[in-house]
Amino acid sequence: MTTTTQARTVLRAQGLTRVFGTGAGEVRALADASLEVAAGELLVVRGPSGSGKTTLLNLLGGLDRPTSGSVWLGDAELTALGEKAVLTARRERIGYVFQSFGLVPVLSAAENVEVPLRLRRTPPAERAERVAAALAAVGLAGHAKQRPYELSGGQQQRVGIARALVADPEVLLADEPTGQLDSGTAAVVMDLLREVTHARGVAAVVSTHDPELMARADRVVELHDGRVVG
Numbered sequence: 001m002t003t004t005t006q007a008r009t010v011l012r013a014q015g016l017t018r019v020f021g022t023g024a025g026e027v028r029a030l031a032d033a034s035l036e037v038a039a040g041e042l043l044v045v046r047g048p049s050g051s052g053k054t055t056l057l058n059l060l061g062g063l064d065r066p067t068s069g070s071v072w073l074g075d076a077e078l079t080a081l082g083e084k085a086v087l088t089a090r091r092e093r094i095g096y097v098f099q100s101f102g103l104v105p106v107l108s109a110a111e112n113v114e115v116p117l118r119l120r121r122t123p124p125a126e127r128a129e130r131v132a133a134a135l136a137a138v139g140l141a142g143h144a145k146q147r148p149y150e151l152s153g154g155q156q157q158r159v160g161i162a163r164a165l166v167a168d169p170e171v172l173l174a175d176e177p178t179g180q181l182d183s184g185t186a187a188v189v190m191d192l193l194r195e196v197t198h199a200r201g202v203a204a205v206v207s208t209h210d211p212e213l214m215a216r217a218d219r220v221v222e223l224h225d226g227r228v229v230g
Contacts, residue, residue: 007038010203011060011171016069018055018226029055031226032069037171037203042194044217045207052226053207054175060205061094061173062086073171091119095164095202097174097193101156103148103163109135110144113163120167134162138192154185158192165196172197172204178213190216 018030030052037043045053058064060071062078071078073093078086095116096102103112110131117127135141138158148156157177164172174193178186190206194216197204206217214220222229 007040007201009036010039010074011037011205012072013056013060014070014072016056016059016066016071018052018059018064019067029226030059030066033223033226033228034069035221035228037205039170039203040198040201042197042204042206042216042218044214044220045205045223046209046211046214046220047207047223048209051223053209053223055226056223057173057175057205057207061096061171062090091116092167093169094171094173095167095169097157097160097164097172097177099176099179101148101153101160101180103156103159105148108145108147109140109151109159109162112148112159113166116163116167130166131162134166135159137165137196138162152185153181154189157181157189161189161192161196165200165202168200170203172202174204174206176207176209178208178210183212186210186213 014034016030016033017028020027020029033056035043045056047053059066066079073089078089081089113131113134114127117130132141135144138161140155140158140162143151143155151159177193178189181189190213193204193206196202
């Protein structure tokens with residue numbers, strides 16, 4: 001892997017703050033958070049539940065907008081784009097992996113992986129080729145026709161990773177991707193995330209509260225009460 005100091009910065013956040021209004025007043029979920037992630041780098045964001053990890057990833061991925069601060073994808077300021085342009089950036093430049101797997105129950109593994117390519121209107125022959133390659137990359141070449149209920153939790157999460165990577169994104173965001181897995185399966189999934197990050201030169205940000213997963217990171221930052229403290 002190219003070292004962080006040499007690699008191109010793909011994702012950059014500056015001064016991100018997110019305040020939510022509630023019946024009891026304002027809640028500051030994130031406060032002046034800044035970070036950079038390079039191509040081929042696996043950055044782990046650690047912190048206890050409620051520390052702001054999900055809020056940070058939602059802002060980095062354009063799923064939410066900050067109260068203040070900015071997010072940059074390469075030379076493009078994501079937070080300055082209109083809704084249509086943000087949607088295009090999410091579809092074409094960012095892959096997402098969710099704690100709950102996020103698979104469509106009635107679709108097969110291959111059909112779930114295919115969803116981002118259908119949204120991009122990729123031709124059928126190319127879709128089939130890329131889906132097959134993505135499933136092979138996560139060790140599920142023989143499970144293409146199985147539906148989520150026929151797969152283990154670890155296999156479902158690997159389908160989720162294949163879906164996130166099938167469109168060759170520049171950025172991979174994974175929010176507690178091992179939160180519903182046992183420790184052995186979680187280690188396998190995290191090793192896979194590390195492998196594909198380095199092999200594909202993706203800028204990956206993975207949130208977790210599991211200290212066992214820290215050793216697989218290239219770099220770790222810690223969130224506490226919405227603030228980056230390490």
